[in-house]
Structures are given as C-alpha cells and as structure tokens.
Amino acid sequence: MVDWRIYDHPILEYDRGKEITIYLDGKPVKAFENETVAAALYAAGLREFSKSIKYRRPRGFFCAIGRCSSCMMEVDGVPNVRTCTMPVHDGMRIKSQNTPAQLLSPILNLMKLPPQKYMRMFTRPGIIYKPAMMVMRQLTGIGKTSQEIPEDHEIKAKSMEMETELLVIGGGPAGLSGAIEAAERGVKVIIVDDKPMLGGQLVKQTHTFFSDVKYAAGKRGFNLGNQMIERVNQLDNIKVLTSTTAVGYYPNENTMLLVGQDETSIRIKAEKYLIATGAYEKNLVFDNNDLPGVYGAGGVQTLLNVYGIKPGNKGLMIGTGNVALMVAYHLIQAGVEVAGVVAPSITRIKGYHVHAAKIKRHGVPIITRHTILKALGTDRVTGAVIVELDEHYEPIEGTEKKIDCDFICVGVGLTPAYDLVRLFNPEMKYVSALGGFVPIRDKQFRFVENAYIAGDCSSIEEATTAMLEGGLAGLYATKALGKESSDLDEKIAEYSHALQEDRDSPFSTGLVKTLKEVTVENIMEVIA
Amino acid sequence: MTVETELNPLQRGYYTREEISSVFPSRERLEKGRVAVIECIEEIPCNPCSAVCPVKAIQKETLCTPSVVLTDKCSGCTKCVGVCPGLAIFNQMIKDGKGYVTMPYEIMPAPKVGDKATMYDRAGEEVGVGTIVQPTYQTKGDSYPRWIVTVEMDDPDQSYDVRAIKIRRD
8 A cells, every 4th residue: 555654754753643544535554543634645646636616727735735726535424524624534535525526528529619718618608608518517526415314423513702801813833922921920821823723834844943042942843842842731711722713803802703623613802913924825827727736835744744754756846945955855854855956046045055055066057047837646746837937037948947846845935915905904015025015014013903913924934933922022022011011111122132133134125125114113003 | 057066055054065065073183082073054042052071161252243162171971962952963983093073863763772773964865874872861841851962984984975874764
C-alpha cells in the first residue's frame, strides 16, 4: 500500500497517535488518530479531493489550513466538509461528492464540448436556464444533505453567552502574545481560534528565527508556539475556545457571534477586541494553476511539518521571498527532491541571501528572472513550463523550458485576512506593499475605538514582528481598560523599540514607509 | 538566455569564493587553530551569534549590521555554528596539513564519526569526498537542535570552498 509519510526527519518527531482505519467510498484507508482526513487520504495517495462545480476540473487541496475550500468531501453523511481541518476517527466514512459528475464526464468529453461551450448552452434560451442549472447542480459536486435522520442522531447544538474584557480572535503569534501580555496584567481574556489547536502557523515552522535573542531569535518556530501555549495554560484569566469561528459582529451591542465546537452558537460581549486573523496564501495566474499538485507553500509546509507527509517525489518551487526559499529547504530536509526554485525577480532574489545560499549549496537550482507559464498534466501535475522574463517582467518568447516535477509549490506571498476587520466598519485601504486590503490604524494599533489589530492581518511581515505587534496591542488594550500595572509604559516602550529595531534593515525600508501611510495619530479623528 | 555567471550574487543565490573572500581568516590563522567564518553579508535584524559567543569575538554594532569576527579573540568553540538561523556560520581549521570545516547539518541521514561525505561548494558543485570526524547533536527539546559536523579533507585549501555535505551510505 502506498504510504507518503515521513518516518525519519532530522528535526521533528511526529506524534501521530494510534493507527486507525477510515473508509473512502467503502475502501479501507490507513490513518493515524492525530491526522486530518485530507492528510490521511493524501498519505494513501489520493490527489483529487473534489471536482470544480462548473467545469468538473479535478481539485486537490491548496492551503491545507481550511481556507481554500478545494478539499471538500462528504464525511459521515455531512456534505461539503473541509477535509484538511477535519480530524479523523476510527471507522469514519468519507465519500467523494462528485460521483454522478464523474459518470457524466466521459459523455460530455465525448461530445468534445469545451467547458465554455456547454456553460453557454445552458444559458440560452433564458427560459430553460433555471431548470437546467438545477439539473447541473445535482450532477456536479456541491454535495447533498441526507434527508433521513440517522437512528443515533442527537441534537448537539447549544447556545452560550459570555462576557469578557478582551476578546482575541486568532491564536497565532500575534494573538497569543497579545493575550498573554494583557492577562499577565489582570485582564480577563478569551482567545478564539477556528483550528483545533492554538499556535497558528508557528506549528509548522521548523526553522530557527532571526531577530533579537531577547525575543524569538535562535528558537524554532514550533518551540516558540509551544512555549506561548504553555504560558496561556498557566494563566487562569485566559479562556481558550478552539475550533470556534467568529462569524458576525454587532456594533450596537458590542457583541461577537461565533460558532463553536459541536455547532454551539456563542455570543461574546467584550469591552475590547484584538483581531489577529492572519493571512491567506496567494496563488499565481498560469495555465492549469488549479491542477491537483499545485499547492501553496504554506500547504506544503503543513503537510511536511505538521503531518509528516511528502507532497511528492520532486517539486518545483515558484517564488523569490523568504517563504519560498525556506519551504524549499524544508523539502530538502524531508528528503524530497527540489527541481528548482523559479524566482520571478529581476534585480535580486527577494528573500535573505542566507536562505538562498543554504539551498543553493545543496544543489537546488535557483532560476532567477523566470516565471511559470503553465502546469502540465491532465488530472495531476506531471511537469511545468517556465519562461525567462525581460526587465519589464514580460516573458521572452522562445525561452520556454520544460521541467519535470510531480508537484508545484507556489510561494508568492500572502494577503491579509481582513474579513472580520471589515465587520467593525473601519476605513479600509488597498496597499499592495502590505499584501492587500488593510484598515487605517493609529499608533496604538486601534482601527476603531474598541478594536485592535496585529500580525499579518494588519500587514504581511513575519512571526517576530507579529509577536511584538500583538504584545503591544495587548498592552495598549490593557491601558485602555484602565488596568493599573507598574511596568505597563516601560513594556510598551521596550516592545516599540524592539519593533523599530527589527524593521531597521534595508529589507523593511519600503514597509516602514507604507506603514506610515496607513497609520494616523488617533483613529477617532478618521472614523468619526 | 541569461547565463548564471552574468548574474550578481544576490541574483544567483551564492557568492563565489573570490566574491566572499573578504570574510576569510588568513591561512596562517587557520593553522593556529579553529576559527569562525561568518558568511552573512546583508543587514538582517538578528543577533544570536554575538549573544552566544563566550569570548565576545563576534562584533555587531546594531541589531542589523553584519557580524564581524575578531579572529585573534575567537577560540573556535563552534557555538555560533549551532545558533545561526541563516546557517551562515562555519568554523575552519588547518591541522597537520589537513583541512577541517565545521558546519551546521540538518538533513538525513544522521552523521556518524568515520562516515564518508561528498562535499559541495557554495554553488552546490561537488568538490570531493571528506570524512566526518565530529558530529554533535543538541537534543531535540533544545531551541535549536542541530547537528554540528566537522568534516576532514585532504586538501587544506578546500576548507575555503566546502559548505555542504551529503553523507554517503553505499
């Protein structure tokens, strides 16, 4: 039986738990109890998780952290479950959602109709559009809820009301440090995260951090995450709600609506909010960029470092920043061959030179001034075509080159997850240097009167600055709540100084300038 | 078609030996004993190396300025090799006509004393075969578990080139 798991890693020991069996369309699949459905199926060789609704194109996963919705399947009778965040249990039954469409595919393919053609076919004449769409939707893969109530069904849904002084949304580096700083000074805190565990993306960062030894430097990301989680557990005035998603904010009542474990609906009334929701991975536009085998760099990191599963035998990395270079190194560490790092940049590789150097000396080609044109393959990636770029980032004709690989990893950056921020009705601005839409904030990290922002959702940077920002936001919130603490101002000054020092490198010059453009003295003057 | 040699170091991802020779200690110094070589030329906010150095031989003006090794102070203890997040610190030595490079090593298989290893330069080109003489491993619970291996080579001059190894198990 195919097994893509890594059993021998230089840094990590995977805690997989007991071996169990799950069933995919009735066939048994080996799994471990600490895995997610997608991880277990991927380890067993499954690459296609669903099909696209309109064009029946195969879908793998992209992000592996519950954001991209490419991996939806039917789990224990429930359709449209994001398998990448769903933990497995013994005897779990998983079904592909698109079986009828699979049966239909060969017929439609025989008719040799390009997808655009039959999409148009069902829109004219207008009178048959609606019924035709109903039929199409039944045939394609959006799943079907079972109409029968199972015998052992119990209604789990409950509702809950809570009150707190500071509600932190997002349990990554920014959220955790904000929560810790506030709670250490007597603030009543609730931390909410939509994942089953805290730590955000720190759990998959096996490299040691830069920065000052006073803070995170020299420590591996996952160790830092564990340290912060331990501290959170020590503090009695922090309540943690995992697998809980914030879905709505009611400004008049100052209340956040959330959906928690076992579908519990939760209302939390908080005096202050700290939004630290992180970011989404970007994809790049190229032919076939939706093929199974095209993954986000973070998705690959999750597979490798959280679940210990190889994404393939030979990967091609696209990207020129630190994340792309670092994930290429993580692949080498996991014993996966890297066909090359395609760096779409002209003047220099955008990441730190030391990151490029450590993969280059292990024989990984760094292909600067190139970008990807298309992914090759019909139902999964079998290769890629890359092309050289001129000074204006335009492809030079005739320089196309084919590269063999069985997966493509896209590490071209992140975009702030501003969805929740926007519910507070702040002043938003699109700033490409910060990664996308961000709110105007003031020097105390407030974007509205009662809400603070920190980490990647305020500007795309890295974990060390996220921790400092989060810490500062937590301290400012503590101050605004009127908590007395002898070292409050001292700590604020210390963290502000550290943040400034961290951004004092040539790599941050542009960022510092842009941050000034979205930071005001007092937010109340902007939103009033 | 762009040729790699036409690119500058920051475009191609590595410095040639000539380009980075300004950070090298002299051959005489290597013959006196082990010494740190820091191949970190950019302004990165980072300081574990200067913080860990027990003899204050690594100088850093601010958090972002590149580190400078005071070679007459450096005792060659290899602590900095283990803490550098950029894996950019090496130790070099020449003893009894043989070259020694101490480097961080974080890939499989686990190194053992006496293992033969293919040696690579900064560009990933093979430069010969060496012998592992001293693997160190900081425990997994540590902040920076990492093997620190010392590889012995017959040509002492190669200690300026060798920056990566692949352990041979054939």
